Amino acid sequence: MLGAIGIDARQESAYRALVALGAAEVTDLAHRLALPEGDTESTLRRLERQGLAAQSSAGAGRWVAAPPAAALGALLTRQRQELEQAELAAGLLAKAYRTEAAEPAVHDLIEVVTGASAVAHRFRQLQSGATTEVCALVTGQPVAVTGTDNEEAQVHAARRGVAYRVVIERDALARPAGVTELAAALGRAEQVRAAERVPTKLVIADRALAMLPLAERGAEPAALVVHPSELLESLLGLFETVWREAMPLRLGVHAQVTEDQAPGPDAVDLEILSLLLAGMTDTSVAKQLDLGLRTVQRRVSGLMELAGVTTRLQLGWHAYEKGWIARGPEPVRAPESGAGSAPRWGPAPGTG
Structure with missing residues (x-):
């Protein structure tokens, strides 16, 4: 857990044990860590260099833990400073790279x-x-x-x-x-x-x-x-x-x-598609199906997103290809005359 600030697993175990005990003899700590006394003392020396442990004045061979808030806080601060310097260096290198590669070969x-x-x-x-x-x-x-x-x-x-x-x-x-x-x-x-x-x-x-x-x-x-x-x-x-x-x-x-089954249009979506393909306007479709105009437009936008297309013409082709709409010669319903604006699906009849 403390590896990010340069403390390996053995050092962390020794420091945790020392924190739990407050102070301990090398012999006792070695027994607690299941390590030879020589390895335990070497680990304590490394902790001492990092400011995490110190020899007790009460006697030789006795060690005490440094307060975690102060000791680990100092290591974290140093690590943050090093990371900030590395981030700054990376930014400068990236800037130099962009300048050099403004027109890459x-x-x-x-x-x-x-x-x-x-x-x-x-x-x-x-x-x-x-x-x-x-x-x-x-x-x-x-x-x-x-x-x-x-x-x-x-x-x-x-x-x-x-x-x-x-x-x-x-x-x-x-x-x-x-x-x-x-x-x-x-x-x-x-x-x-x-x-x-x-x-x-x-x-x-x-x-x-x-x-x-x-x-x-x-x-x-x-x-x-x-x-x-x-x-x-x-x-x-x-x-x-x-x-x-x-x-x-x-x-x-x-x-x-x-x-999971691929998402597809529901019955209302299919009816809207059929009416639009028959040449009806959004307003006419809304009146025919007793829906709000915004509801019709929202459903059409959802169908376009579902089909992965950007135009209503593309949506029409997709609907045919996926079998959402049958390829029949007769329209589902005849368009209403004089209602709403010009058809938004494609060219109006007789204009192409």
Whole structure:
């Protein structure tokens, strides 16, 4: 617990014992810690140099603990000062890097990492540096990064409040540790979805840095690390597309993996869609269904978000592709004439 301020486990145990006792002989403390007397005295000497313990004036070989509030407070203050200096140095280096790379060359936008250990190290580094979100596509058997290494990196990131969105191939769940790793991920409140096929392994940190495999089979493992660029934007788009199409996963009783049904429109949503596709305005739809205008508009916005589209025209195509609306020649209802404004779904009849 005190390792962050430079106190190892043995020193911490000795200090805790000394605090509990107030003062103790080396012999008694060695017995309490189950350590040789020589090791116990060496540990006390290190605590003395850190200001956490001192030899008692009552007699040789007797040690007392320094008050924790004062002693540990001094170490914490020093640690904060060192961290502030390191943060300042990092800021200056980042500023110098931005100045130097104001117009980065093409080769500066992509790193090639070669070798299993180098790939694994860069992968852990990518997650360790994340501050907000990590997005990942998982497929096949791990090559350079083991499940244990990956889970360790995710645990540390989750403790810092980093959110995870992961899409995993269904076949990956069949691996011996597949369900165990999934249970651990869901236990960390990660969002996990499953897809029949995932196009490539991919991890993206803070939407600013991506990593994907370059060579795995029949060659030394290698990976690409992509910095902010059009390629990174494309990889972000790829992830979001796969994420939208994948099914959310959860664990039921007896660690049974189940997939939540993909969210879809309810009966009212479908009726609104049908009327809009028939050429009715939002106002006309609201009157026809005895709904408020804002309710209709809010539901349409929700459908667009659900479909992952930005225009109503795209929503119409999506509705047909997903089978939300039947491809029939006749409209559900005829549009009302003279009500509301011009249709907002697409061009009015006769204008194209």
